[in-house]
Amino acid sequence: MHTWAVICEIHVNNDCMVPFNAIEAELKEVSARVSGKFLNEVPPFDRINPTLENLTTYFFEVISNILRKSNAVLTRLEIGESPTRFYCMTLDQWSGQ
Numbered sequence: 001m002h003t004w005a006v007i008c009e010i011h012v013n014n015d016c017m018v019p020f021n022a023i024e025a026e027l028k029e030v031s032a033r034v035s036g037k038f039l040n041e042v043p044p045f046d047r048i049n050p051t052l053e054n055l056t057t058y059f060f061e062v063i064s065n066i067l068r069k070s071n072a073v074l075t076r077l078e079i080g081e082s083p084t085r086f087y088c089m090t091l092d093q094w095s096g097q
Contacts, residue, residue, distance in 0.1 A: 002081050006031070006059070009076035010067060018070050026066045030059065052087040055079055060094045 039050035056079045064074045080086035
């Protein structure tokens with residue numbers, strides 16, 4: 001089992017107020033998909049290698065889709081498995097894929 005750290009940078013469109021607790025609840029649902037499970041048994045990681053890079057790419061897409069409903073944009077996502085091992089993806093990098 002791993003313990004992961006996840007850092008999201010979010011931009012809210014049109015200066016709208018978005019209750020952070022609503023976004024946080026959605027993010028907890030996302031983390032529940034993999035929490036306490038063997039990643040190799042959880043889609044899509046049952047087909048692709050659950051590397052830090054692949055996890056970050058997958059979660060960037062999932063979180064972006066969730067935030068879109070709240071009129072917000074994920075601009076940066078960092079996922080780490082140790083204090084010295086983090087992978088960061090920005091909106092520009094994700095959009096270019």
